[in-house]
Amino acid sequence: MSAPGGSAQPLSQKALRLLVADLAGKIDRLEHEVEQLRLANSNLRLENQALKDEIARLKHLPPRPPFNPSGMEKATQPRPAGPGRRPGRGAKRDRVTREVTIPVEAPPGSRFKGYKTVVHRDLVLVAEVVRYKRERWVTPEGQTLIAPLPIGITGGFGPNVRRFCLALHTQGQVTTERLTDLLNGIGLAISKREVVRLLTSDLELFEQEDRAILQAGLVSSPYLTVDDTGARHARRPAVTTQIGGERFCVFRTSRSKSRLNFLTLLRGGCEDYVANEAALDYLRRQPVEAAVIARLSQLQDQVFSSQMEWWQHLLRCSINIFDRPLLRLLDEAATWGALRHHGLMANTVVVSDDAGQFRVAQHALCWIHAERHLQKLMPASPKQANAVELVREAIWCFYRGLKLWKQSPSPGGERAFRRQFDKIFGLRTGYQELDELLARLARRKGELLRVLERPEIPLHTNASENDLRAWVIKRKISGGTMSA
Structure with missing residues (x-):
C-alpha cells in the first residue's frame, strides 16, 4: 500500500498498523x-407527532395515527393462477334486461350463420310523475268515501x-x-327545503x-366485525359504533x-x-366479591x-348501587344476561381491533392491527431495524398461510399453525421493545388463532373501517350530525 496523499512510496508495516x-x-x-x-431523528418524530396531536386537540379533532396503513393484507393476496387477465368486477353481475335483434338485408341464396352478439350497457334515470285519480x-247516508x-x-x-x-x-x-x-336535472321538480324534509x-x-x-x-350472523370512531353529534362529542357481518351493517x-x-347496542x-x-357467569370472570x-x-x-327496576332490586338485595365501578359491572352482567335470554350471541365471534369495550363473548383479534404495532417501533440501529424486518416477514408469511388454509380448511393443520405461532412469537432478538411486543402478542394466541376453530370468520376488520369512513368524512367536512 502506498502512503496517504498520493505518494507512490510504500508504507512500512508499523505505518500500516x-x-x-x-x-x-x-x-x-x-x-x-x-x-x-x-x-435524534426518532425524538424529532415523536415531538412532531405530539405537536400535530396538540393542534388536532385544539381543533377538537382526533389525533392522527403516527403510522401508515399496514400492507400485509394486500401483499399476502394469492396471485391468480394461469395467464391472462382476470374478469372485471361486474362481469359476473351483468344481467341482460332487453334483447334486440337487428336484421340485415341479404341477397338471395345467402345462408344464415347465427348472430354476432354485442352487450351494450347504459343507465336510464327517468323522473316518473304519476297522477292518482281517487x-x-x-x-245514501251522506258520507263521503x-x-x-x-x-x-x-x-x-x-x-x-x-x-x-x-x-x-x-x-x-x-x-x-x-x-x-341532480334531481331537478333528471326532471323531478323539487326544492331544497323538500330535500331536507x-x-x-x-x-x-x-x-x-x-x-x-x-x-x-345478531340472530343469524356467525360473527360480528366491530369498530368505532369519534363523531360530533348535536354540537357535542359522541362515538359512532359500527356493527357488521357478511350480509348486514348498522x-x-x-x-x-x-x-x-x-x-346495550347488541x-x-x-x-x-x-x-x-x-x-352470574359474567360476574364470576370479573373482580366482584x-x-x-x-x-x-x-x-x-x-x-x-327497565334500568330503574333493576336498580331497585339491587337495593333490596343490600347491594351498594352508589359504588360506580361495581354498578357498572352489575349492569354489564344483567345486559349480557338479557342478550342470552333473547337468544342472541350464543355462538357469535366478535372480531375487533383489540379495543377493550369489544372483548365480549368469543373474541377474535384483528391481524392487521396486531401487525401494525411493529410499525410503531423506532429502531435505533441497523441491527434492530433488521430484527424488525425479519419478524415482519415471518408474520406476513404466517398470515399468508392462514389465508390459504381458511379458503379450504384441512383437518390436522391447526396443530402445525399453533407450533409455528409459538416459534415466531417466542423469538428473542435482543431488541427489548420488539421482544416485549412479541411476548404481549403471544399472550393473545387464542384470540389471534380463533380462525382455526371458526374458519368462517375474517382475519381483519377492514370492512368495518371502510364502512366508518363515511362518518369520518362527515365529521371532517360537516362537523358532525344534528338530527337523529
Missing part, C-alpha cells in the same frame, strides 16, 4: 454518530325518491344543494327497518364508548335486564323491564 487503527477509530466514531442521529262517492292511496305513497314524493336522497347524502356524501340540482323527517319506517336488520343480523351514535354501551333495541346463569354474586343468585331468571 497505525493507519488501520486510525481508520477503525474513525469507523467507530461514525457508527456512534449515526446511532445518535437515529435517536274516486269519490257519497253514500274516497279511494285510499297505494301503500307507501305519502306526501308529494314516493319512497324511491327518499331512498335515493338518503343513499346519496349519507353514503355518497352529496350535499343538499347538489342533490337538489325527506332527509330529516318521518323516518320511523327506516328506523324500524334498521332495528329489524340489526336483530336479524351504525349507532352514542355519548359513550364503554363496554356497557356496546352490550341487545337490538331491547331495554330489559335479566339476572340468569349467563349474568362472592357475597355480591351470592345475593344476585337469589334473583335467578328474573327479568326487569
